[in-house]
Amino acid sequence: MIRFLGLRLARAMLTIVLVVTFAFVVLRMSGDPAMTIMSPEAPAEAIAAFRKAWGLDQPIWLQYLHYFGAILQGELGQSMRDGRPALVLVVERIPATLLLTVPALLLKIGLGLPAGIYAALHRNSLADRMVMAGAVAGFTVPSFVLGLLLVLLFAVQLGWLPSGGQESWRSMILPVITLGLGGAGILARFTRSAMLEVLGQPYIRTASAKGVPWALVVRGHALPNAAIPTVTIIGFMIGSLIAGAVVVESVFSWPGVGRLLVVAVANRDLAVVQCILLLVATTMVSANLIVDLLYGVLDPRLRGGGH
Amino acid sequence: MAGLVSIRNLRVRFDGNEALRGVDFDVARGEAVGLVGESGCGKSVTWLAALGLLPGKATITGSVMLDGHELLGAPASQLDHVRGGRIAMIFQDPASALNPVHRVGRQVTEALRLHRGMDGAAARAEARRLFDLVGIPDAGRRIEAYPHEMSGGQNQRVMIAMALAGQPELLIADEPTTALDATIQAQILDLLRRLQAETGMALVLISHDLGVVAEMCTRVGVMYGGRIIEEAAEADLFARPGHPYTQGLLAARPDMAGPRRRLEAINGGVPEPWNFPPGCAFAPRCTVMTAACDAEVPALHTIATGHRAACWRAG
Ligand SMILES: Nc1ncnc2c1ncn2[C@@H]1O[C@H](COP(=O)(O)OP(=O)(O)O)[C@@H](O)[C@H]1O
Numbered sequence: 001m002i003r004f005l006g007l008r009l010a011r012a013m014l015t016i017v018l019v020v021t022f023a024f025v026v027l028r029m030s031g032d033p034a035m036t037i038m039s040p041e042a043p044a045e046a047i048a049a050f051r052k053a054w055g056l057d058q059p060i061w062l063q064y065l066h067y068f069g070a071i072l073q074g075e076l077g078q079s080m081r082d083g084r085p086a087l088v089l090v091v092e093r094i095p096a097t098l099l100l101t102v103p104a105l106l107l108k109i110g111l112g113l114p115a116g117i118y119a120a121l122h123r124n125s126l127a128d129r130m131v132m133a134g135a136v137a138g139f140t141v142p143s144f145v146l147g148l149l150l151v152l153l154f155a156v157q158l159g160w161l162p163s164g165g166q167e168s169w170r171s172m173i174l175p176v177i178t179l180g181l182g183g184a185g186i187l188a189r190f191t192r193s194a195m196l197e198v199l200g201q202p203y204i205r206t207a208s209a210k211g212v213p214w215a216l217v218v219r220g221h222a223l224p225n226a227a228i229p230t231v232t233i234i235g236f237m238i239g240s241l242i243a244g245a246v247v248v249e250s251v252f253s254w255p256g257v258g259r260l261l262v263v264a265v266a267n268r269d270l271a272v273v274q275c276i277l278l279l280v281a282t283t284m285v286s287a288n289l290i291v292d293l294l295y296g297v298l299d300p301r302l303r304g305g306g307h
Numbered sequence: 308m309a310g311l312v313s314i315r316n317l318r319v320r321f322d323g324n325e326a327l328r329g330v331d332f333d334v335a336r337g338e339a340v341g342l343v344g345e346s347g348c349g350k351s352v353t354w355l356a357a358l359g360l361l362p363g364k365a366t367i368t369g370s371v372m373l374d375g376h377e378l379l380g381a382p383a384s385q386l387d388h389v390r391g392g393r394i395a396m397i398f399q400d401p402a403s404a405l406n407p408v409h410r411v412g413r414q415v416t417e418a419l420r421l422h423r424g425m426d427g428a429a430a431r432a433e434a435r436r437l438f439d440l441v442g443i444p445d446a447g448r449r450i451e452a453y454p455h456e457m458s459g460g461q462n463q464r465v466m467i468a469m470a471l472a473g474q475p476e477l478l479i480a481d482e483p484t485t486a487l488d489a490t491i492q493a494q495i496l497d498l499l500r501r502l503q504a505e506t507g508m509a510l511v512l513i514s515h516d517l518g519v520v521a522e523m524c525t526r527v528g529v530m531y532g533g534r535i536i537e538e539a540a541e542a543d544l545f546a547r548p549g550h551p552y553t554q555g556l557l558a559a560r561p562d563m564a565g566p567r568r569r570l571e572a573i574n575g576g577v578p579e580p581w582n583f584p585p586g587c588a589f590a591p592r593c594t595v596m597t598a599a600c601d602a603e604v605p606a607l608h609t610i611a612t613g614h615r616a617a618c619w620r621a622g
């Protein structure tokens with residue numbers, strides 16, 4: 001178990017390093033921040049000074065080494081825009097994002113799990129077909145399309161809900177639904193297929209053959225087995241709590257991490273972008289680690305040691 | 308002997324294909340009866356249908372009486388009482404027949420709770436006793452194990468302990484040793500024989516191995532193409548097989564005692580449910596078929612006392 005965890009931890013660190021490196025390279029190669037921030041008409045001396053101040057005049061590998069060394073010391077740099085520490089800028093946006101993504105996650109689970117289980121238990125019924133059609137629609141319609149449709153209907157036509165901003169809890173409703181529906185569809189489909197797979201297993205027939213009532217077969221024998229693959233998807237969703245709302249935050253002009261990312265990329269505010277990517281990678285990787293641990297709890301076959 | 312289970316004209320369809328085409332079969336109290344036939348003949352489906360364990364897409368007609376009570380179409384609450392409580396069933400592959408996420412002891416105590424109202428320490432003590440009874444060493448510790456931590460033979464013993472937990476009047480053992488290696492096979496069969504003698508429960512042993520059935524059972528039914536095509540006392544069947552299919556099965560048996568001879572396997576294969584011949588299902592493979600065999604399905608008829616066969620030429 002210790003070995004298993006150590007291995008997973010090492011893999012997690014490697015993933016983060018790769019993400020950080022990749023982001024660094026792509027960002028440095030996709031345009032000159034000095035030009036974007038200073039505007040092209042700025043005098044050449046000013047641009048050169050800006051480059052020097054931010055270390056952009058050095059070779060890229062040296063920049064990378066500096067950057068990496070700084071990260072190791074917990075130093076994530078300053079925003080090129082307003083000079084404040086990038087980390088502070090990012091962290092103060094996190095609550096707003098979580099205000100959307102956490103309720104959306106609950107919506108995904110609360111809607112997706114029961115729908116998937118119900119569909120599997122009533123395979124090929126009208127309800128099953130409806131759940132599956134809804135699920136397909138839920139994750140094939142891009143979230144900006146769904147978001148705009150909801151805005152058109154509930155904000156513009158009916159005038160029931162605000163179309164954006166962060167004035168009251170009512171502004172949360174449309175973005176949360178937009179975020180939640182697609183995920184609920186994905187989760188419903190996964191849960192359904194996991195349940196169908198498990199319901200076809202011989203041990204389900206064994207449970208029925210020994211006289212376990214069907215409701216108990218489902219609860220005590222099928223669900224604990226179907227939970228194992230389903231947890232992977234939920235873990236992935238938890239991993240995207242920070243970064244999963246980029247599009248929706250933009251559509252609803254919600255001041256979260258996602259919007260900050262869009263603005264920072266447009267401005268080539270490298271430190272901020274890198275800080276967000278580092279944070280996103282860390283959440284994803286941590287969620288994966290938790291999923292790995294949960295596997296051990298849910299599936300005795302994956303538990304090392306013990307007996 | 309008093310009748311226990313009586314199956315009449317049992318028919319099962321999957322997606323419009325008839326897999327069982329009118330099975331008639333009886334099991335008396337306390338008897339050990341064998342059910343043989345090549346794979347795909349309908350042996351498993353017969354008992355899964357009787358216990359309501361087939362998937363919903365299966366259409367089942369006919370009658371399965373347990374002690375004078377109809378099981379087909381009985382409400383689930385009644386079937387849950389019968390399953391495990393009066394008729395228990397164990398399966399071919401014990402490794403996949405046990406739930407991988409539950410400890411084996413818990414899978415046994417679940418049956419104890421359902422059928423004997425036992426809970427907590429009493430259930431655990433009884434589970435331990437059952438583990439001892441089926442020959443699992445170190446029962447007190449093994450009830451804490453998970454199925455993947457045990458061998459195939461041990462898992463099959465757990466399945467048997469689980470089946471015994473409800474003190475059933477009939478145990479259906481569906482190829483209980485097919486997935487196990489030879490020495491373990493013999494041990495499990497010994498165990499079943501001993502338990503049957505000790506508890507007085509009836510046993511239906513499903514097997515494609517005539518030798519296994521000959522050792523264990525007093526009466527044998529032979530299935531082919533979704534029907535019983537011959538039925539007789541064990542000695543009768545082996546001495547005077549009436550159906551060419553049974554004769555073929557006997558001829559194809561490797562003879563352990565005598566000198567090695569060539570296996571006279573029956574040519575061809577079992578017909579699929581969507582592709583049954585119009586007359587006798589065995590006709591295409593039969594060496595002695597006549598025109599009548601293709602015209603009409605021969606009924607199961609008495610050819611000697613206690614010996615029935617479904618062949619136009621037998622009798
Ligand atoms: N769930 C099912 N769906 C469709 N066909 C099935 C199903 N179960 C069994 N069959 C068919 O019924 C026939 C009898 O199968 P079975 O009773 O398992 O044979 P066996 O004598 O080997 O136990 C086979 O042709 C098999 O393909």
Ligand SMILES: [Mg+2]
Pocket residue numbers: 347350351352481482
């Ligand atoms: Mg079978």
